[in-house]
Amino acid sequence: MVNFNLLKSPVIALPFLVFLFSHCKFIEEGNEIKEFYIAPNFKDYKIETVALLPMAYDDTTNLGTFYSTNYFYNNLAELNSYNLVDIDKITSSDSSTISDQLNSIRENFWIDLDSFYVTPLGSFVKAQNCDAIIIGNVFDYRNYYYSDTKLGMFSSFNITTAANFNYFMVSLFDGSVLWAANLDCKATYKLRVSSYFAVLGYPPLDLAISNGIEILLDKLKRDFILSKK
Numbered sequence: 264m265v266n267f268n269l270l271k272s273p274v275i276a277l278p279f280l281v282f283l284f285s286h287c288k289f290i291e292e293g294n295e296i297k298e299f300y301i302a303p304n305f306k307d308y309k310i311e312t313v314a315l316l317p318m319a320y321d322d323t324t325n326l327g328t329f330y331s332t333n334y335f336y337n338n339l340a341e342l343n344s345y346n347l348v349d350i351d352k353i354t355s356s357d358s359s360t361i362s363d364q365l366n367s368i369r370e371n372f373w374i375d376l377d378s379f380y381v382t383p384l385g386s387f388v389k390a391q392n393c394d395a396i397i398i399g400n401v402f403d404y405r406n407y408y409y410s411d412t413k414l415g416m417f418s419s420f421n422i423t424t425a426a427n428f429n430y431f432m433v434s435l436f437d438g439s440v441l442w443a444a445n446l447d448c449k450a451t452y453k454l455r456v457s458s459y460f461a462v463l464g465y466p467p468l469d470l471a472i473s474n475g476i477e478i479l480l481d482k483l484k485r486d487f488i489l490s491k492k
Contacts, residue, residue: 294478297427298445301486305441308395308434313345314388316361316398318428318472328401331472335397338480344489348391350384360384365400368431373438388435395441399430402445404468422452424467428475442488448475 315336318328360382367374379385404426426448432441450470483489
């Protein structure tokens with residue numbers, strides 16, 4: 264069995280500087296799948312309705328990984344491989360369940376459906392007749408700052424965010440992991456910023472994860488796990 268030991272550590276929280284983005288250019292850089300697992304009997308499962316859960320909350324932006332989760336959701340919706348369930352409202356009030364299920368996957372490579380279904384999130388997902396959930400977490404990330412130029416009150420520099428994350432699809436028939444992926448991802452901002460402002464822009468971590476999600480989607484399509492209807 265694939266060893267996803269990277270689940271054993273929480274997200275390492277580093278200071279995140281927030282600026283007014285007067286100019287931002289996204290540069291796509293190296294991303295790769297470090298580990299990938301697919302259940303030998305994957306094709307025996309009939310997966311039609313899926314709930315994509317937001318990643319376990321990190322404290323980089325106080326928003327978790329909102330943008331990259333939406334990016335994943337929108338790409339899955341475009342492929343139309345599954346009927347997707349919108350769970351934004353229920354997860355905002357029951358985010359601890361996501362962490363609990365990740366712990367279960369870490370320890371057993373499956374989730375206990377009896378304990379899951381008694382939670383508000385599990386009860387909602389069951390009522391929607393979901394066949395599976397997709398659940399993930401950020402393992403680690405780092406921000407690297409490279410000064411470029413300075414002109415008056417404005418500075419130009421690069422921020423490179425490197426991260427590692429996991430995603431899992433888990434059957435709601437028997438709680439087993441159907442596929443699992445561990446990825447390294449990276450994204451670079453080229454910014455012109457004003458030191459007089461501090462407002463939230465598009466978080467670099469989300470861009471890095473979105474980059475990794477693109478690689479994951481390509482893998483899932485190549486292996487015929489996802490296909491456009």
